Amino acid sequence: MQRLARSRRELLATGAVASAVAGCALPREDASPAGRGELTFEGVSASFAERARTVADRVTDLSGNAIAEETTVRLIDPAEMRERGRNWTVIGATTTQRLAHRALGLVESLEADVGFEFAGAYYPGSRTLLLVGDEDDIDDQLLAHELCHAVQFQSTTLADLDRSWAAGFDTQAARQALVEGTAQYLEDEYVGGCGGDFSNCHLSTPGPIALDRLDPALLLAYGAYCNGHDFAAALAEREGWRSIWAAHENPPTSTGQILRPEWYPDREPVDVAAPDEPPAPWSRLDTERLGMQSVFLALWHAGVLPVVAAYPRGQSAEDEVFSDLVRYRSPVSDAWRGDAFTAFERADGRFGWRWRIRWASPSAAETGYEHFRERTDARGEPTDESEVWTRDDRYEALTLDDEALVVASAPDPEAFELFSPAFR
Structure with missing residues (x-):
């Protein structure tokens, strides 16, 4: 099953969370129009397709990178979205990872898991971008976020790195923050451009959220969005998007580097030894x-x-x-x-x-x-x-x-x- 990359905007509106994680990425040097992949569409109007292509062009203008392969955009209904999200795990794949969530006070039962709802999802294997709802429900901010994920997976080597829980509890969170934070930062840049450089933007007003309104089991995954945004913004202060794409080549290894970007890339967590094997039982x-x-x-x-x-x-x-x-x-x-x-x-x-x-x-x-x-x-x-x-x-x-x-x-x-x- 392919890992997904999803939008934070719907997370803010519904309390849902994504479980996509990032991997090692290397930017393509060719982001010129001749090197771009085409967007194809299923079941959308000509006006929506034109709007999506315009957003894709703006994503390229902002980030300096573009989708590299033919990518299909398809709308799905909420029922299909819920069915696709039914089997995704949020609190870890091993007993230790689930115990860690309980130790942090985020869940009570090791059997507990939290499903999620999403507004957009990019499937790297099939190069398909799914959007939930009717055309009027899908604003440019969501399109920019999900198209950024397509750029990340297609124009870098992001998909080559292990993006599952097997990467490790802290490392998985750091990689997820890289991929979601990059899309969040692009989303932020896009909204800013709509206030100045872009015309005819189709935007809605995102609703605010407080962390204490989220299901506690979602708090770790939610950190990828808000903390990842700050990490990407800090990288952009160095050499703009060049620094962001370079981080895809050399991804962060811990949430310490995400939360304190001055630690990235040179400062690693100290090693802490595991205890010895205890006696029976x-x-x-x-x-x-x-x-x-x-x-x-x-x-x-x-x-x-x-x-x-x-x-x-x-x-x-x-x-x-x-x-x-x-x-x-x-x-x-x-x-x-x-x-x-x-x-x-x-x-x-x-x-x-x-x-x-x-x-x-x-x-x-x-x-x-x-x-x-x-x-x-x-x-x-x-x-x-x-x-x-x-x-x-x-x-x-x-x-x-x-x-x-x-x-x-x-x-x-x-x-x-x-x-x-x-x-x-």
């Missing part, structure tokens, strides 16, 4: 890096980071699409330097996990500890054991280890010492 599953974005959401979603504690965007006349959204950043999460989330399974089928987070300094680790302690206090009840809480027939524990904070969960407190020497 426990067995170790996988280890994942969850990333800076996950640290923010673990705290923000628990109410530990009020809006005033995060870095707001503020209003900007030059940022017409993304002027009033909260970035996934705060002073405490900005001090993240690396992490390792390891899942464990007991012979009776119950699970545990250990999340070791490295911070910029021992003092930053203490600040992280204070915030996670407030989070744990809000989520559970203290026990007679120091730094151990109980919640829903499970136990959670915290401990500091120099520049690292260790957060763990298990069916009983005795398991903590098996998960990490820091609890001994």
